[in-house]
Amino acid sequence: MGRNLARNFARNGFRVAVHNRTTSKAEALVEEFGDEGDFTLARSLEDLVGALERPRRIVVMVKAGDGTDAVIDELTPLLDEGDIVADAGNAHFADTRRRHAALAEKGIRYAGVGVSGGEVGALEGPSIMPGCDADTYAELGPFLEVASAHVDDEPCCTLIGPDGAGHFVKMVHNGIEYSDMQLIAETYDLMRGPLGMEPTAIADTFREWNGGELESYLVEITAEVLAHTDGETGRPFVDVVRDAAEQKGTGRWTVQTALDLGVPVTGIAEATMARSTSGDTERRAAVREALAVAEDPAGAEVSVEDLAAALYAAKVVSYAQGLDMVRNGSTENDWDVDPADLARIWRDGCIIRARLLGDIADAVEEHPDAPSLLATPTFAALVADRLPALRRVVAAAVASGTPAPVFSAVLAYVDALRAERLPAALVQGLRDYFGAHTYGRVDKDGSFHTLWSQDRSEVDA
Template identity: 80%
Template structure:
């Protein structure tokens, strides 16, 4: 361990600037894996504390200024930026660029919007500096012990920085949960979709809990036990595992279930909203993600909730018969998870085509098998199905998952019916059922929508019995005309 960067000029293999929890743990992860790391933070005390407390974990070089930080790195320099996304990232890059040489690499491992990553890649390329947008998932524990890593960059850039990222990533069967996703913004795009799926997955787990409590009458500890049992089935996943832990926890101060003392207003940092907005731009329906994002926004509107609750206090509560069982919830949760993942992977395919990224969805599924928040047993099957049926219109059209959803569809329908009958909000379960029913329907009411659009705006329509585009003069003689 050196405190003066000038003594070891050019020694460090990777530099990390930005030492909040994620950056701090990534630096430690690198050092633990035998990589020589230079560390820097705008507030020098954080860098000093890291080296002082964890310097015995590996080769950590303290840099008190950006100049010393850059000088401490071997060439080509490999710099990981871990600061708050947005203006903070731009500010750090602007300070770094004048200190770098052609061929040096800057990797943004924060939660950047993929469009910002594309912009930064193009801007730095003009200066001869290579840029990577690196999606990282796994939270603070994953950052330290092995996250899922989603890099987006050029092939030559990955050849320089990829081996270090693969070393520190989670591994499954000796395979790193890290691969080159695609160029420029591909990595951060895939990370954004990951977070969108995460929103849907968490909301489904929460809705399952709510239905078990409010319809089946189970207490939180019992529900925690149910989740613990489910984690030994096809539902095995990180979120099911930790749901069991949270629901089994008792608040020390009150003796009440922990979940009962937490304010029921969920927060968000924007990635779910980005996913929904981008999906709309791409024309890809991600209803499960959209409803989960909306559910968080609704939960946070506590004043509105209270006002409506008071205004509707006289309304009769729903209390219709329900035959819901725990097994129904287990089957419905699995089916709904599959649909949420399918929607996410549809979006990955659409984004890849839109931007010319050539993202391998099977590889994405594989690097999500461990390290990330949505890691789950089903991702192994998902990778196999995508690889075996690359041209399938949807994950739901592949043999394994078509059979899985078909078998569990009656349970999903019973869950949604019970939720409606008992007045328990289950927006993601409901949206998933509506999505599947819409895909299965031979005819949709969109035909009437097209008729209405043509009536008020002459937007035209197509027919089922012949090719072409047509318009009916609704205010005139209503004799259809060819609008092609």
């Protein structure tokens, strides 16, 4: 991605100095793509810094964590006050906040820049989510906006907020991506199992869906993957790939941060756990052998139309949960992030780009005080219309023994939000019984405790 982002800048008319710790990689870039723009090969960080006009704008794209700190430590002594270091890797937002504060003490400006779109997006125009001070964006933003994807001449890039806001939003973006991919995988599994469809037929269905309301990058490439045949065996490609999904950490970070913020992102959480379950092959094998029971497919009736409606509704819920998390994170960190901006810059260039994001941007902008995307008139109606299909899909999954953790979690989440009264009252009673954790009452203000081990009278807490 770093190489392609450099090419993107050069293609757009910027003079680009390139450096890599492995010099041969930078040399190969200039040799192979030097005709695409004005490149300067920097064989050392000193050469890189010396090749740039002030204030210097240095984009770093290396492995998150210690690798990023190491590069910053090497760069810092070479920079002058007012120079800009932009980390375009998948850094944890807390690390970005720390680095921003540390470099600010030295007069160096720091930007945490979320970039989504993969290698192709980095070259052709990604969605870019910068987090930095306004004066830093004034210097850096014009370059990022030109390099980003565009929709109706609008760049898929905007200032998200200060310090770690950009990387926080990119983290949540990746969490939504986890949920979206798992929902697509569960849809495929239900087509393959209860519906008995072959991968080529499923590919045709996803291709058809991509021409309607489900149009999105992930639905588009799902059709491509499912239609692919393994060249060595002649079998469907999806049948020769190990069913153990990997992860690089952003989904886990999203779930951990959501727990800290007290925001339920159940779809993202179940998608992350599904990857962990898929990789736990030894435990899976043991339980599969121990619980080898025949499933009764009776009642596992579901249609392709139901799956399309359920997938759309579940996608909406995934975006809703992600935007809820952004709102809470923005409030917690005093970032003032505008959720409508996110929906707009995610419309193209990024992995979760989808047709419905335009409608999401409009709904959030028209109803900024709505506590959830699901509470806006547009999406309340859309989800309500598809809720029966979602319920049928989950029922069919249960009846057929087909695991559908994200579909199930999404349905439970919606049902929980719709319930007039939840069983949390009993949970509070239990907590008070064994730990004197107190409870509130529906008929008066205050906190109370029941003397369970005495006369069970109630006292003010």
